[in-house]
Amino acid sequence: MWKLSLKSGASLAKNAKLICASYAVDSRTTSSTATAEKETPLIELDPIATSPVAQSTDNLVVSKMPRSSKALEVVASKAPERSSPFGNIPGPHSLRLISLFWSHVPLLSTEFTGGALFQVMNLGKFFGNLLSWGGNAKFFQKFFDVYGPVVRLHGPFGGDVVLLSRPEHASLVFQNEGTQPVRACLDSVDKYRLQHRRLSHAGPFLMTGPEWEKMHHSLEKPLRMSPTQHFATIDSISDQFVERISSIRNLQDEVPKSFKNEILKWCLECTLAVALKRKLGFVDPTGLSHTSDPGRILEGVNGAIEAIRKCEYGFHVWKFMSTPAWSSLVKHCDTIDSVLSKYVERAQTGLREKKDLKSTQDLSLIENLLLQDDILVEDVMTLMLDMLLIGANATTHSVAFLLYHLATAPRCQNLLYKEIMSQPNELTAETMKNMPYLQACMKESMRLSPPIPILNRILAKDAVIHRYLIPKGTYVLIAVHLASLREEYFEDAKKFKPERWFAGAVTPLAQNLQNFASMPFGHGPKSCQARELAELQIGLVISKVLKRFVVEYNYGTIESSNALLAAPAKPLNFRFVDRVA
Ligand code: HEM
Numbered sequence: 001m002w003k004l005s006l007k008s009g010a011s012l013a014k015n016a017k018l019i020c021a022s023y024a025v026d027s028r029t030t031s032s033t034a035t036a037e038k039e040t041p042l043i044e045l046d047p048i049a050t051s052p053v054a055q056s057t058d059n060l061v062v063s064k065m066p067r068s069s070k071a072l073e074v075v076a077s078k079a080p081e082r083s084s085p086f087g088n089i090p091g092p093h094s095l096r097l098i099s100l101f102w103s104h105v106p107l108l109s110t111e112f113t114g115g116a117l118f119q120v121m122n123l124g125k126f127f128g129n130l131l132s133w134g135g136n137a138k139f140f141q142k143f144f145d146v147y148g149p150v151v152r153l154h155g156p157f158g159g160d161v162v163l164l165s166r167p168e169h170a171s172l173v174f175q176n177e178g179t180q181p182v183r184a185c186l187d188s189v190d191k192y193r194l195q196h197r198r199l200s201h202a203g204p205f206l207m208t209g210p211e212w213e214k215m216h217h218s219l220e221k222p223l224r225m226s227p228t229q230h231f232a233t234i235d236s237i238s239d240q241f242v243e244r245i246s247s248i249r250n251l252q253d254e255v256p257k258s259f260k261n262e263i264l265k266w267c268l269e270c271t272l273a274v275a276l277k278r279k280l281g282f283v284d285p286t287g288l289s290h291t292s293d294p295g296r297i298l299e300g301v302n303g304a305i306e307a308i309r310k311c312e313y314g315f316h317v318w319k320f321m322s323t324p325a326w327s328s329l330v331k332h333c334d335t336i337d338s339v340l341s342k343y344v345e346r347a348q349t350g351l352r353e354k355k356d357l358k359s360t361q362d363l364s365l366i367e368n369l370l371l372q373d374d375i376l377v378e379d380v381m382t383l384m385l386d387m388l389l390i391g392a393n394a395t396t397h398s399v400a401f402l403l404y405h406l407a408t409a410p411r412c413q414n415l416l417y418k419e420i421m422s423q424p425n426e427l428t429a430e431t432m433k434n435m436p437y438l439q440a441c442m443k444e445s446m447r448l449s450p451p452i453p454i455l456n457r458i459l460a461k462d463a464v465i466h467r468y469l470i471p472k473g474t475y476v477l478i479a480v481h482l483a484s485l486r487e488e489y490f491e492d493a494k495k496f497k498p499e500r501w502f503a504g505a506v507t508p509l510a511q512n513l514q515n516f517a518s519m520p521f522g523h524g525p526k527s528c529q530a531r532e533l534a535e536l537q538i539g540l541v542i543s544k545v546l547k548r549f550v551v552e553y554n555y556g557t558i559e560s561s562n563a564l565l566a567a568p569a570k571p572l573n574f575r576f577v578d579r580v581a
Pocket of ligand 1: 204271387398455456519521522525528529531535
């Protein structure tokens with residue numbers, strides 16, 4: 001059905017070869033950087049070995065992220081004989097000065113440097129515009145433009161941060177992460193749970209080691225089953241959302257500027273429907289009362305996200321004294337917790353009353369977890385909070401950006417509409433798998449606007465990256481958004497071109513590189529556990545919306561905001577025009 005542009009494939013294949021050369025050079029031992037550029041690659045990568053796992057849908061294939069790349073493993077096994085010491089990695093002097101100053105203050109940790117980095121971005125004017133805030137996650141590019149592909153930010157006590165963006169460098173970090181990778185994030189949430197609430201664990205996003213593995217394992221089956229198990233509920237919530245769009249439009253068919261909140265309500269309803277197996281009424285056609293349970297959760301989620309952003313992206317003073325942002329975080333997380341605890345108690349009572357429980361098939365996600373001996377009730381609570389704060393917000397932003405990209409690419413919107421109309425009237429989890437253009441649109445939108453634009457890891461082992469020896473324990477930030485916008489990996493990188501994801505559009509080798517250049521759901525054992533659920537929710541709601549409306553956006557370009565969770569930086573006053581039958 002869909003034909004592919006092999007022209008772009010040829011050019012990407014050429015780029016892929018160049019990048020292969022750079023893998024080889026990175027992992028080799030050379031004393032001179034100058035001669036390295038001229039050397040031929042040590043290893044010719046086998047395109048078959050590097051072919052990504054592919055998901056076949058008739059004659060169309062949309063490539064999936066490979067769990068690990070054999071080609072990259074081969075490269076990693078070539079141990080370097082010589083490398084440049086960590087201290088040689090270039091980085092900004094202004095941050096070095098700041099770190100010296102702050103090292104006199106008895107606080108901080110590695111995350112301080114991350115916090116300072118974002119703080120300094122806001123103060124960019126004091127640093128000759130070098131660090132000026134670009135309005136979105138692309139600000140890292142300024143560091144790479146000045147210091148090259150590997151940048152070191154100096155931490156006060158040696159807890160330095162290394163910035164990376166190239167896929168070949170990211171892949172080396174992932175190869176070194178082992179079976180229990182460590183992701184450093186959200187110290188404020190960590191403190192709220194472990195110190196303020198005195199819980200035993202910090203939640204699936206923040207946990208590490210064997211405790212994380214246990215939680216991860218417990219979540220695996222219920223999350224894998226949830227797209228089929230809860231399809232009908234998500235389907236009906238999405239129908240309600242379409243009705244809500246219809247009812248909140250003005251005479252010009254535009255929805256209010258606060259439309260993102262409407263998407264969030266749809267998403268919270270879907271997320272809690274999976275968690276609790278009940279609808280709470282977020283997408284009520286008559287609107288939401290502030291005092292209702294869904295109203296309080298919505299306010300709590302919006303408030304908590306804003307408070308976490310303030311805590312994480314400033315100096316971490318809240319670690320030592322209460323600040324307004326910290327108090328707000330506590331207040332909003334407590335609110336969500338108090339509402340949700342009621343539902344968890346009901347689930348516990350319900351389980352006690354259920355006699356002869358033969359199958360877990362019909363249980364909600366939290367019932368599934370409550371039945372497991374080694375999962376505490378407080379773990380279930382933190383999981384739900386993580387799902388609402390991080391999962392639901394990431395899904396909301398993905399829907400918002402996909403609507404925007406389709407609105408500004410009418411040709412693609414039209415092709416997708418045709419694919420939707422070629423499906424049976426009632427969509428199912430199975431028929432949705434047979435919608436390759438929809439899948440390609442989702443992939444392309446998340447490439448251009450990933451909801452989580454920066455991945456991070458604490459290095460589990462020493463690694464040689466770009467011939468620098470980076471020690472175990474270093475905090476590494478990977479600006480995945482930047483890689484996905486580079487021409488070496490994606491021709492016409494800034495354009496929305498879903499067709500680029502079809503099998504055969506590029507060589508398998510180039511496709512493998514693209515997969516490491518665009519990682520919206522992360523990579524490896526710590527990658528997103530709810531990817532299939534999130535993709536189903538997004539695909540279903542977009543299909544329903546496009547079936548009913550033509551979507552337009554008339555207010556220019558929407559960039560991503562500068563945040564851990566990248567949100568659309570402008571109001572989403574889309575125009576939804578009824579399709580003429
Ligand atoms: C489009 C929506 C979503 C995106 C783009 C997304 C993306 C991500 C990313 C980038 C990570 C970190 C990966 C890494 O460090 O390698 C992650 C982790 C995770 N996500 Fe998602 N996510 C989405 C929706 C959801 C939803 C709806 C849920 C829950 C219902 C969820 C549950 C999780 C969990 C539990 C983890 C932690 C996995 C672990 O560390 O064991 N995500 N997600």
